[in-house]
Amino acid sequence: MTRILFVEDEEKVAQMVTQLLREEGYAVETVGDGRSGFTRALDGSFDLLIIDWMLPERSGIQIVRGLRAAEIGVPVLMLTAREQIEDRVAGLDAGADDYLTKPFALPELLARVRALTRRPLAAPTQEEAIRAGDLTLDQVRHVVRRDGEPIELTAKEFTLLATLIQRPGQVFTRSVLLDSVWGLRGVNTSMVDLYVSYLRKKLDRNGEPSHIRTVRGVGYTFEPRS
Secondary structure, rough: OOEEEEEEEOOOHHHHHHHHHHHHOOOOEEEEOOOHHHHHHHHOOEEEHHHEOOOOOOOHHHHHHHHHOOOOOOOOOEEEEOOOHHHHHHHHHOOOOHHHHEEOHHHHHHHHHHHHHOOOOOOOOOOOOEEOEEEEEOOOOOOEEEEEEEOOHHHHHHHHHHHHHOOOOOOOOOOOOOOOOHHHOOOOOOHHHHHHHHHHHOOOOOOOOEEEEEOOOEEEOOOOOO
């Protein structure tokens, strides 16, 4: 059974979401402050963390940064009333994998939970790692290396790269990537562009062509670099 830790200090929201998730078959533990949430999340026994931004004692951003610093890679869905793009970017940069603004529709929350708890792509049958140019992606250990040096990626960044790298040269539309990586359809595809920009910053070297090429008017394709 999928285990979810929900960190939320608004009692009504906590009760409503907890009940909904349990009715959907998830095992949910709910705590109401950031300090307790961080302590519980550190044990690594959860499959997903849903964390509110504004919490007493420790903010959601501080929780996520602390977990990533401790190399806890469990997916994180950040909830917040903040709507500015700068806030959304700050949450994702801190290490969150997805972001949902309040008030939110419960069906959308469930869709994002399903996407974040979806099983990762199956590992190749012949070998543990995919090698493409100067990059190596190990789906078993969830590690990406460039010329042997590890590159730290969030869970969604890793899944996006794994989707692209397994089919070099194939052009993926933004809609296909949104569905494959996030399990979402019929919503704004700008999230794909945002995550591609994150990957480029982490994978590419200054002055060299990007590993991920934009196909104007269509989407993206992965091109190995020697």
